[in-house]
Amino acid sequence: MSNAEQFSDLMVTEQVVTKSTDDMTTLFDAQKRAFNQDRFPSYESRIADLKLLKGAIHNKKEKLLTALEQDFGYRNHNESILGDIFSSLSTIDYTIKHLRAWMKPQKRRVGIVFQPAKAEIHYQPLGVVGIIAPWNYPVFLTIGPLVAAVAAGNRAMIKVSEFTPATNAVLVEMLGSVFSNDKVCVVQGDANIAKSFSELPFDHLLFTGSTQVGRHVMLAAADNLVPVTLELGGKSPVIIDNDMPLNEAVKRFIYGKTMNAGQTCVSPDYIYCPQDRVDALVAEISLRYESMYPSELGNDKRTRVINPKQFQRLLRYLEEAANQGATVMHLGRLNIQQDGCFMPLTLVLGAKPSMKVMQEEIFGPILPILGYEDVQSVIDSINSNPRPLGLYVLSFNKNFQYRFLRETHAGGVCINDAAFHVVVDDLPFGGVGDSGIGSYHGVEGFRTFSHSKSVLVRGKLFFSDMLFPPYGKKVHHLFYKFFVGDK
Template structure:
C-alpha cells in the first residue's frame, strides 16, 4: 500500500461505503496478520523505525507548530516545542540508547530443588496495541506511547482526539511517511468511532484522558479481556509547609500550572497553604505571574482554552465559586475573553469542599488555595479523596517530606517542583485508583507493551523425577525434613 493510499484509508473512516466498524476491523486484521508474519522484530529494525520517526518529527516541526496553533486558536510555540516536540524527541533518544539492554532476556534465580536448570524472562511483543490519545498534548501523548509500543516490537493503531483536527492531519501524513498501514495506522472520528475502537480485541490498549471516559474504555476492553493502561487525571495538590520561603515555593510550582493554560493532566489543581500565609502566597503568585506574562505583551500570544465548551466549563467553576462566597482573583491585568477563549490564571480563596472547583478536576488556569492548621488535616483530606495523579511537596524539611511521602498515595510525587516528573524519561508515569492504572515511559513503557514470558530450561540431567509417585520413598522423607519443617 502506498503512503497516499494509507492516508486516504485513514481519513475516510465513517465517510465511505464501508461502515466504520468494518473499516476498523479491516485495519486491525491487516496489522494482526503482519504481526504474525514477524512476531519478534529485531533490535535493528526497531531502532531504524525509531530513528525514522525522529527524523520525520524534526522535518515536520514547523508544520506541527502551525497545526497546534490552529487547533488551540493560539498556542505558544514555545510551549508546543517544550511540551510536544522536545518531550517526543527525548523519549525516542532515551529509548534508542537503552533498548538493547531492555530487550535482553533477564536471568532469574533457580532454587536448589530445581537444579540443574536455568530461568529467564523473555520480553515478547504483545502484538497489535491500541492507543487513544487526548487533545491537550496531541503530539507527545501520541508519540510517547507509540515509541514504547514500537520499542517493544508491536504494531499500533492510534485513535486521535477529534478536538485537534489540524494536528491530526499532520500526524497522519507524518506517520504514513514512516510506517506502512499494517504497522502503524491513525484513525480519526467522533465518539462512535472511539467506542468502536475501544471494542477491538487488541493485545493491549492504552488510553489517556478523563476518568469518566476511562471507565467506558475499560468496560469496552473487558468484553475482549484486553489488558489496559489508563492514564487519567484528578486533583493533584501542592502542599506547602510553614517554613518554606513563599517565593521559592511559587517558583517551583507556577510553570507546571500555567503551561498550556493549565490544560495538563499533572498540573497542580489546588494548593494547601498554612492559614497564616495565604495572603502572602497570593501576593507571591501574582508577582511571579506578572513577571512571566507581562500585561504589556497582551493576550494575543497566550495559549487559549482549547474550545468554547471547555472555556464555559471553567467559567462556570469561577461563577459558582464566586456566588458561593469564594474570593476570586484574576491575575495579570487582562480579562478573560469569551470570543477567543482566553483565560488568565485565576486564584480562588475562601473555598469550601462543596464547590465544583474543589470537587472536579480543573484542567485549566484556575488555582484554589486552601488554608490549613495542621499537616495531619492535609494528609487526612488527601487520603479521603480519590488518589491523585501527582502530589507536589514544597518544603526543604526532610521530616515534612518523608511524612507526606509515606502517609499519602499518588501516581507520582515532586518535591520542590511540580508536574515535570512526567518528562523525566527514566521515571515511570502513571496514576493510581481513579487517576489511572498501569504506567509507561522508559523501561516501564517497554514492559507495559511486552509480555514477560517465563522460561525454565533444562538440559540432559533431570533429577526432579525422584519426587514423582509413588510417594513414601526415602527421598520424600528427606525432602520434607529439609524443606518443609
Template sequence: MIEITSQEALAETFLQQKAHFASNTYPSYQDRISDLTKLKAILIDNQEAFIDAMSKDFGHRSADDTRLGDILSSVMGINYAIKKLKGWMKPEKKHIGILFQPAKGKVVFQPKGVVGIIAPWNYPVFLAFGPLTTALAAGNTAMIKMSEFTPHTNVLLADLIAKHFSHKQVAIVCGEAEMAAAFSSVAFDHLFFTGSTGVGKLVMKAAAENLVPVTLELGGKSPTIIDENIDIKVAVSRLILGKTLNSGQTCVAPDYIFCPENKVAELTQAFKDAYQNMYPNTQDNTDCTCIINKSQKARIDDLLTDAKAKGANIIPLTADSGDNSSRKMPLTILTNVNDDMSVMQQEIFGPLLPIIGYKKVEEAITYINSKPRPLALYICSFNKAFQQYILLNTHAGGVCINDAAFHVINDDLPFGGIGASGMGQYHGSEGFKTFSHGKAVLSRGRISLGALLFPPFGKKIHQLVYKLFIR
C-alpha cells in the same frame, strides 16, 4: 491509506496489523531502532508544521507550549529508548531454587502484538508518541485514536506517519465519540488510554468484553502542600510553570494548594508577581495559550461562577481577566473555597488555582486521603522529615518535591496513576515492559533429577524433600 475514519476501515486495518505482526513476531533490534529513528525524524523535521497545526486546533497555542510539551518531551523519550533498547531486549536472568537444579531461568520480553492507543487533545503529539515510542521499542504494531478536538494535528500526523510507516504497522484513526467507542471494543493485544476517569471506565468496560489488558492514564485533582518554613517566593517559582504551561490544560498540573493559613495572602501576591513577569497580559500575548474550545471555556467559567456564588474570593492575576472570543484566560487564584464548590469536586484542567489554608499539615494529609487518589502530588519543602512524612502518609501516581509536573518527562521515571487516577505505568523500561509479555522460561539440559519425585509417593526422597523445604 492516511487516516482511518470509518468502522469498516478500522476493522480491516486491525486484521491487516494482526497479519503483519504474525509475519514478524519478534522484530530485530535493528528494525526497532529504525522505527524509532523514523519517529524522531517526523518530529524534528516538521516542528513548524506541528506548531501551526496545534495552534489552529487551540485557536492559538503558544509555540513554546508545543515545543516543550509535545516536541521536546517526545524527542527526549525516543532518544532514551534508542539509548536503552539493547539492554531492555536482553532476557532477565532469574534464580532457580536448589530443589529444581540443575536448571536455568529467565524472562524473555516478547511483543504483545497489536496495541491500541487512545490519545487526548491537550498534548496530542506527546500523548500519542509517548506510548507509541515504547510500543514500537517493544516490537508491536500500533493503531492510534486521536481526539476529535485536534483535527489539524490529526491530518498532519496521519500524513507524516503514512510517509514513514505502512498502515499495517502504524495507523492513525480519527472520528467522533462513536469511533472512539468502536476503537475501545477492538480485540487489541493491549489497550492504552489517556483521558478522564469517566471515559476511562467506559474504555475498561469495553476492553473487558475481549479480556484486553489496559493501561489507563487518567487525571484527578493533584494537590500541593507548602511547608510553613519554605520561602513563599521560592515555592511559587517551583510551581508556576507546571500550572501555566498550556494554560493549565495538563493532567498533572497542580490542581489546588494547601498553604499555612497565615501565608495565604503572601502566596497569592507571590503568584501574582511571578505570573505578571511571565505574562504581563493575556489577550495580546502570543505566549498565552487559548482554552481549546468553547465548551471547555464555558466549563471553566461555570466553575468560577459557582465558586463565586458560594463565597470564594476570585483573584485574576492580570487586569485583562478573560475574553470569551479569544478563549484566553489569566491564571486565577481562588481563596475561601469549600467542598460545596464544583471547583473543589472536579478536575480543573485550566488556569484556576484554589488555595486552602491549614493550621497543621495533618489537616492537609487528612483531606487529601479522603479524596480519590490523585495522579500527582507536589511538596514544597527543604525539610527532609516533612517531605518523608507526606510521602509515607499519602498516595499519588507520582510526586515532585520542589517542582511540579516535570517528573512526567524524566524518561527513567515510570509514569502512571493509582486508583481513580489510573492503572499501569509507561515511559522508559516500564513502558517497554507494559507493551511486552514477560515470558517465564525454565530450561533444563540433559540432566534432570525431577524423576526422583515421581510416584509412588512415600519414598525416603519425598520425606527428605518435605523435611528440608516445608519449614
C-alpha cells in the same frame, strides 16, 4: 443512555473526519496478519523505525507547531516545543539508547530443589496495540506510547482526539511517511468511532484522558478481555511547608500550572498553604505571574483554552464558587476574553469541598488556595479523596517530605517541583486508583507493551524425578525434613 451516547456526551466536538467501523476492522485485521508474519521484530528493525520516526518529527516540526497553534486558537510555540516536540524526541533518544538492554532475557534465580536449571524472563511483543490519545498534548501523548509500542515490537493503531483536527492531519502525514498502515495507522472519528475503537480485540489498549471516559474505555475493552493502561487525571495538590520561602515555593510550582493554560493532567490543581501565609502567597503568585506573562505583551501570545465548550465549563466553576462565597481573583491586567477562549491565571480563595472547583479536575488556569492549620489535617483531607495523579511537596525539611511520601498515595510525587516528573524518561508515569491503572515511559513502557514470558531451561541432568511417585521413598522423607520442616 447507550454507551455510544455516553461517549458522545464526553468526547464529541463539532467537526470530525470519520472512518467507518468496517474500515477500522479492516485496518486491525491487516495489522494482525502482518504481526503474525513477523512475531519478533529484530532489534535492528525496531531501532530503524525509531530513527525514522525521529527524523519525521524534525521534518514536520514547523507544520506541527502551526497546527497546534491553529487547534488551540493560539498556543505559544515555546510551550509546544517543550510539551510536545522536545518530550517526543527525548523519549525516542532514551529508548534508542537503552533498547538493546531492555530486550535481553532477564535472568532469575532457581532454587536448589529445581537444580540444575536456569530461569529467564523473555520479553515478547504482544501483537496489535491500541492507543487513544487526548487533545491537550496531542503530539507527545501520541508519540510517547507509540515509541514504547514500537520498541516492544508491536503494531499500533492510534485513535486521535477530535479536538485537534489540524494536528491530526500533520500526524497522519508524518506517520504515513515512516510506517505502512499494517504497522502504524491513525484513526479519526466521532464518539461512535471512539467507542468502536475501544471494542476492538487489541492485545493491549492504552488510553489517556479523563477518569470518566476511562471507565467507559475499560468497560468496552472488558468484553474482549483486553488489558488496559489508563492514564487518567485527578486533583493533584501542592503542599507548602510553613518554613518554605514563598517566593521559592511559587517559583517551583507556577510553570507547572500555567504551561498550556493549565490543560495538563499533572498540573497543580489546588494548593494547601499555612493559613496565616495565604495573603502573602497570593501576592507572590501575582508578582511572579505578571513577570512571566507581562500585561503589555497582550493576550494574543498566550495559550488559550482549547475550545468554547471547555471555556464555558471553567466559567461555570468560577460562577458557582463566587455564588457560594469564594473570592475569585483574575491575575494580571488582562481581562477574560470569551470569544478567544482566553483566561488568565485565576485564584479561588475560600473554596468549599462542595464546589465543583474542588470536586472535579480543573484542567485549566484556575487555582484554588486552601489555608491549613496543621499538617495532619492536610494528610487526612488528601487521603479522604480519590488518589491524585501527582502530589507536590514544597519543603526543604526531610521529615515533612517523607511524611507525605509515607502517609499519602499518588501516581507520582515531586519534591520542590511540580508536574515535571512526567518528562523524566527513566521514571514510570501512571496513576493509582481513580487517577489510573498501569504505567509507561522508559523500561516500564517497554514492559507494558511486552509479555513477560517465563522460561525454565533444563539440560541433560535431571533429578526431579526422584520426587515422583510412588511416594514414601526415603528421598521424600528427607525432602520434607529439610524443605518442609517435618520431623
